[in-house]
Amino acid sequence: MRVFDAHTDAFTKREELSVLAQRLENGHWDLVRFAEGGGRWQIAAIFTPPRFTGVEAFAYALHHLTRILDWVEEHRDKVRLILRRSDLADDGRVGILLSLEGASPLMGRVEFLRLFFRLGIRCLTLTWNHRNELADGVGLGEAAGSVTEAGRAVVAECERLGVAIDVSHLSERSFWSLMPLVSKPVFASHSNFRAICDHPRNLTDEQAKAIAQCGGVICLTFVPSFVGGDLTMLLRHYEHGVRLLGDEALGLGSDFDGCTNPVVPDAAGFPQLAEALKNAGVAQRALKRLFHENLLRYFRQTLPLS
Numbered sequence: 001m002r003v004f005d006a007h008t009d010a011f012t013k014r015e016e017l018s019v020l021a022q023r024l025e026n027g028h029w030d031l032v033r034f035a036e037g038g039g040r041w042q043i044a045a046i047f048t049p050p051r052f053t054g055v056e057a058f059a060y061a062l063h064h065l066t067r068i069l070d071w072v073e074e075h076r077d078k079v080r081l082i083l084r085r086s087d088l089a090d091d092g093r094v095g096i097l098l099s100l101e102g103a104s105p106l107m108g109r110v111e112f113l114r115l116f117f118r119l120g121i122r123c124l125t126l127t128w129n130h131r132n133e134l135a136d137g138v139g140l141g142e143a144a145g146s147v148t149e150a151g152r153a154v155v156a157e158c159e160r161l162g163v164a165i166d167v168s169h170l171s172e173r174s175f176w177s178l179m180p181l182v183s184k185p186v187f188a189s190h191s192n193f194r195a196i197c198d199h200p201r202n203l204t205d206e207q208a209k210a211i212a213q214c215g216g217v218i219c220l221t222f223v224p225s226f227v228g229g230d231l232t233m234l235l236r237h238y239e240h241g242v243r244l245l246g247d248e249a250l251g252l253g254s255d256f257d258g259c260t261n262p263v264v265p266d267a268a269g270f271p272q273l274a275e276a277l278k279n280a281g282v283a284q285r286a287l288k289r290l291f292h293e294n295l296l297r298y299f300r301q302t303l304p305l306s
């Protein structure tokens with residue numbers, strides 16, 4: 001089963017990116033294991049830790065972006081960048097879709113979004129758990145506020161350019177202030193359901209319905225504390241999602257190398273998940289939707305045409 005994975009932190013976690021083209025004994029994600037697991041499309045996150053703000057965050061993200069672009073160039077026999085809709089076509093290589101996880105590198109400025117877009121960024125997770133210039137993350141709890149004026153400008157420019165808006169990590173208040181602003185679908189790159197595991201990083205049923213209604217995708221994640229148990233528990237999140245939204249609004253967002261002890265052990269493990277779902281009675285048609293078709297549809301609607 002071919003896999004579109006909506007979230008890995010492997011690219012900012014590794015000190016040396018060159019190792020990602022080999023099979024590694026440590027960590028969760030490398031190109032060899034991902035391909036072995038059926039991997040064809042991978043959203044690579046550039047996660048900027050909250051200790052970096054302003055110009056430091058900007059420089060930090062550019063540093064990592066440069067490293068990834070060099071790595072893709074160096075391994076172009078095995079990987080390629082996804083920049084436009086036609087790049088989603090499967091040519092046997094792994095397609096890398098670049099994402100900023102947390103918008104602090106933009107410093108609240110629309111022109112910096114355009115700069116990062118020119119450098120290949122096609123997905124923006126508005127916040128991590130903290131507050132930035134655009135919005136508030138789940139870490140603020142009750143104190144969280146709405147999407148800011150700068151946030152509204154960036155969101156509008158994302159839609160104009162063809163940058164996917166990722167709502168994972170966003171606080172509920174920021175989420176609900178975002179939804180009336182968007183005219184294109186948003187998605188959640190790595191979040192599960194609060195109805196199954198009541199964690200602030202998971203989505204309420206109302207949020208999930210709003211995402212599905214706009215044509216977006218909720219990507220189930222393997223982080224144990226968001227699953228609330230092992231692989232069996234992840235199946236319950238899937239079943240809940242299908243009951244609530246049908247099977248066209250769900251995808252996968254592993255968070256490999258962004259968490260410890262994921263419920264699917266590493267990037268070669270996607271077939272184990274497929275097997276477990278099959279054994280639980282999930283039809284092939286629905287499996288395909290979960291593993292890649294829904295995210296492909298989403299990005300066909302979202303990315304620039306050319």
Ligand SMILES: [Zn+2]
Pocket residue numbers: 101169190258
């Ligand atoms: Zn994350």
